[in-house]
Amino acid sequence: MLLAGLCAVAGARAAEPAAAPAPKPPAATPDKPTPARSTAKPPPASAAPAASEHAALPPPSSAAQKLYTAARADILQVRVLLKNGRTQSSVGSGFLIGTGDLVVTNYHVVSQFALDPDTYVGEWVDTSGQRGNVELLAVDVLHDLAVVRVSRHGTGFFRMPAGQSPLVPLTQGQYLYSMGNPLDLGFAISEGAYNGVVTRSFYDQLMFTGPINSGMSGGPSVTANGDVAGVNVSKRLDGELVSFLVPARYAQQLLNQVALQAKAPKDFKPVVTAQLLQHQDAMLARLLETPLSLKAMGPYRVPVRESEQMRCWGSSNVKADKPYTVDSTSCAMETAIFISGALQTGQISIRHEFLRSSELGALRFAELASTSFRNENFGSYKSAHLTGPHCTEQFVKNKTLPLRAVMCVRAYRKFAGLYDFALLTASTDAPLASLQSRIDARGVSYANGLRVTRTFLEALSRSSAEQP
Amino acid sequence: MRAPYYIEILAANGDILQRQRVDSLPIRIGRGYDNDFILDDAHTAASHAVIEADGEDGLLLRDLGSRNGVIHRGRRQPEVAMTGHTVVRLGHTRLRVRGADQPVAAELSDTAMHGWEGTRPAVAGLTMIGLSAALSNWLGDADDFEPIAYLMIIAYALAGGLVWASIWAVANRLFGQVARFGRHLFIIGCGLAAMEVWELGSTALAYSLSLEWLTRYGRHMYIVIIGVMIYHHLCTIKPRHMRRFALVATVLAIIGSTMVLLSNLQSSGRLGDEPYMSVLYPPVLRVSPNHTPDAFFKQAQTLQAGADAERGKGGGDEEAEDDSEE
Numbered sequence: 001m002l003l004a005g006l007c008a009v010a011g012a013r014a015a016e017p018a019a020a021p022a023p024k025p026p027a028a029t030p031d032k033p034t035p036a037r038s039t040a041k042p043p044p045a046s047a048a049p050a051a052s053e054h055a056a057l058p059p060p061s062s063a064a065q066k067l068y069t070a071a072r073a074d075i076l077q078v079r080v081l082l083k084n085g086r087t088q089s090s091v092g093s094g095f096l097i098g099t100g101d102l103v104v105t106n107y108h109v110v111s112q113f114a115l116d117p118d119t120y121v122g123e124w125v126d127t128s129g130q131r132g133n134v135e136l137l138a139v140d141v142l143h144d145l146a147v148v149r150v151s152r153h154g155t156g157f158f159r160m161p162a163g164q165s166p167l168v169p170l171t172q173g174q175y176l177y178s179m180g181n182p183l184d185l186g187f188a189i190s191e192g193a194y195n196g197v198v199t200r201s202f203y204d205q206l207m208f209t210g211p212i213n214s215g216m217s218g219g220p221s222v223t224a225n226g227d228v229a230g231v232n233v234s235k236r237l238d239g240e241l242v243s244f245l246v247p248a249r250y251a252q253q254l255l256n257q258v259a260l261q262a263k264a265p266k267d268f269k270p271v272v273t274a275q276l277l278q279h280q281d282a283m284l285a286r287l288l289e290t291p292l293s294l295k296a297m298g299p300y301r302v303p304v305r306e307s308e309q310m311r312c313w314g315s316s317n318v319k320a321d322k323p324y325t326v327d328s329t330s331c332a333m334e335t336a337i338f339i340s341g342a343l344q345t346g347q348i349s350i351r352h353e354f355l356r357s358s359e360l361g362a363l364r365f366a367e368l369a370s371t372s373f374r375n376e377n378f379g380s381y382k383s384a385h386l387t388g389p390h391c392t393e394q395f396v397k398n399k400t401l402p403l404r405a406v407m408c409v410r411a412y413r414k415f416a417g418l419y420d421f422a423l424l425t426a427s428t429d430a431p432l433a434s435l436q437s438r439i440d441a442r443g444v445s446y447a448n449g450l451r452v453t454r455t456f457l458e459a460l461s462r463s464s465a466e467q468p
Numbered sequence: 469m470r471a472p473y474y475i476e477i478l479a480a481n482g483d484i485l486q487r488q489r490v491d492s493l494p495i496r497i498g499r500g501y502d503n504d505f506i507l508d509d510a511h512t513a514a515s516h517a518v519i520e521a522d523g524e525d526g527l528l529l530r531d532l533g534s535r536n537g538v539i540h541r542g543r544r545q546p547e548v549a550m551t552g553h554t555v556v557r558l559g560h561t562r563l564r565v566r567g568a569d570q571p572v573a574a575e576l577s578d579t580a581m582h583g584w585e586g587t588r589p590a591v592a593g594l595t596m597i598g599l600s601a602a603l604s605n606w607l608g609d610a611d612d613f614e615p616i617a618y619l620m621i622i623a624y625a626l627a628g629g630l631v632w633a634s635i636w637a638v639a640n641r642l643f644g645q646v647a648r649f650g651r652h653l654f655i656i657g658c659g660l661a662a663m664e665v666w667e668l669g670s671t672a673l674a675y676s677l678s679l680e681w682l683t684r685y686g687r688h689m690y691i692v693i694i695g696v697m698i699y700h701h702l703c704t705i706k707p708r709h710m711r712r713f714a715l716v717a718t719v720l721a722i723i724g725s726t727m728v729l730l731s732n733l734q735s736s737g738r739l740g741d742e743p744y745m746s747v748l749y750p751p752v753l754r755v756s757p758n759h760t761p762d763a764f765f766k767q768a769q770t771l772q773a774g775a776d777a778e779r780g781k782g783g784g785d786e787e788a789e790d791d792s793e794e
Binding site: 321322323324357360362363364365366367368369370371373374376378380381382387388389390391392393394395396397398402404405406407408409410411412413416419424426428429430431434446450453454457458 | 606607608609610611612671678680736737738742743744745746747748749750751752754756757758759760761763764765767768769770771772774775776778779
């Protein structure tokens with residue numbers, strides 16, 4: 001993510017009213033600086049006075065001081081370089097496990113050379129400036145983790161209990177220390193508090209109330225005793241010090257898996273595909289395990305799903321001085337699975353828009369409803385990740401409601417068997433009211449895509465009592 | 469050929485620029501003032517040519533040794549037999565000779581509507597322009613009624629129509645002696661009204677009968693309407709070349725349609741204007757039946773093959789996209 005862009009996004013979000021956040025979900029953004037920004041280091045001249053100011057301040061907490069001194073040898077910067085010219089394309093952090101040569105980092109730090117090993121290579125740099133090559137061993141895109149092998153050994157500071165051994169329990173409010181190389185400025189340690197498990201994202205994440213910046217992704221967060229609590233992964237751009245960690249147990253699982261595998265896969269695309277397929281199965285099973293809940297919008301009943309992972313927001317123009325009213329409800333999962341900078345997937349979103357008017361005649365209302373129905377995008381055919389949309393349309397009637405339905409499907413170019421589904425419907429039962437709904441299922445198998453869109457279409461209804 | 473004779477100077481398109489009566493043979497032609505027919509052309513000789521009887525009731529034009537000569541059918545000739553249809557070129561001047569016994573074509577019946585000129589078609593045209601602008605604005609206007617919005621739209625539309633008609637009127641004055649401004653204004657008025665009718669009619673029909681192609685390719689009808697307008701403008705200027713103008717309008721329409729198709733293909737990868745039919749009309753207008761969800765999802769199932777086939781073809785420019793969006 002472009003840091004310039006990152007700032008711009010943060011600004012845009014800050015400008016939004018708190019009560020009406022954008023329906024677009026990915027607020028938690030993996031932080032990964034780009035060459036544009038990371039090369040723009042402050043000149044050394046300005047760094048020197050800053051250092052002397054630091055000297056005047058009271059020394060940092062002794063726990064952080066001790067931890068950094070002890071851990072320094074085992075934290076690394078993980079860089080992705082363009083094969084041609086070996087210029088850096090993105091940077092993150094990582095840490096050596098035990099005395100071995102395995103390094104845990106984030107998948108999103110290494111995604112470029114995981115998916116495109118012909119163009120990118122990885123490199124590690126440690127705190128003493130040594131560097132060497134990186135070999136990718138395993139990825140876990142769902143939890144955003146990766147294990148790589150480097151050409152040096154750890155000193156044994158970061159311990160990860162082998163097998164199924166329990167990890168150190170954490171209590172809310174406990175201090176955690178997060179390490180990494182923020183913004184490619186140099187290695188750093190920051191202090192913050194552990195604040196429980198966040199269930200908003202589909203997979204558990206730990207909430208860390210402390211500063212994590214781009215470039216610290218993949219770095220370790222440890223307790224005061226040096227036990228690994230989690231892996232730095234992302235932060236909320238619209239909050240202050242609201243950061244997230246991947247729980248250490250997932251890193252433990254991935255390391256166990258690496259211990260079992262004979263050799264690293266040559267091509268990680270099938271691995272990523274399998275993980276995404278597994279994710280969409282779980283996601284849809286959870287979404288559809290109970291019938292979708294129905295909300296009333298005028299005479300219509302519209303299906304939504306409100307859960308920890310899926311939040312709904314509503315808005316209306318009812319106070320605006322218009323001869324029509326439009327109410328909208330949109331529900332979306334707040335996080336998505338990061339695949340590459342331009343592709344985030346594994347997500348469901350639902351939107352309903354209810355238009356009605358008593359003042360506009362049937363003809364003008366039809367024009368208004370058409371304009372609203374027209375204004376839908378199914379994506380470009382020029383995308384490198386997805387095919388163009390393939391659409392079909394029909395007048396459909398489910399049990400109670402006649403609809404105009406449009407279904408568009410796009411296939412993932414690199415991940416066979418995964419599709420984006422979009423179903424768009426407009427009610428066709430009344431001249432002066434129009435219910436327009438859309439469900440998007442991104443990164444699902446074909447069968448699951450059909451299943452979820454069908455469930456959605458069949459759940460749209462009109463309450464019979466108010467039938468005209 | 470019988471006396472008196474008429475010498476006619478022709479424009480390149482066959483129009484007669486000048487006609488002079490000569491009572492007897494021989495007829496001397498040239499730039500000098502001692503000629504019977506004086507040419508105002510610097511590329512002709514003082515005594516350029518002479519027309520004489522050929523002894524068999526015909527006429528013969530003979531070169532008198534000029535530098536540029538007498539050109540007939542692209543070749544220089546020492547002498548040319550002149551029938552009523554023989555056109556020769558002397559220097560830059562094209563001329564022919566006709567006798568008093570030259571037969572002429574039969575009288576044409578007058579199909580022009582002489583009453584439908586001037587103010588009346590102009591007012592009718594302006595009314596249609598104003599009404600279609602107002603109707604289109606009214607349909608799309610979901611805000612509170614504001615008279616100024618309608619006045620502005622109508623004013624802009626009328627101004628546009630006047631400019632369009634003026635351009636054609638100037639062309640008409642140039643090539644057809646009179647401006648016929650009212651007629652041209654009427655033509656654009658009809659064109660705009662036809663477009664408005666097509667817009668409403670075709671979308672309503674498409675919705676009613678579930679004819680999605682009608683909204684996907686309906687835009688080409690506007691091109692056809694513009695082609696028909698251009699045809700009528702041209703025929704107003706020159707009523708005698710209908711077939712030629714029909715061909716011109718058809719070619720223009722084909723070029724326009726092709727450009728629309730190609731630009732759609734370039735921007736969205738398909739030929740149609742939109743990926744799905746987006747018009748919604750009141751339920752009373754609909755004739756086509758509802759389908760069951762089963763039928764719809766059966767259709768949706770068939771999309772997989774297309775998407776997979778496209779997937780197999782490989783992607784676009786990945787690096788550009790990654791870098792720009794990351």
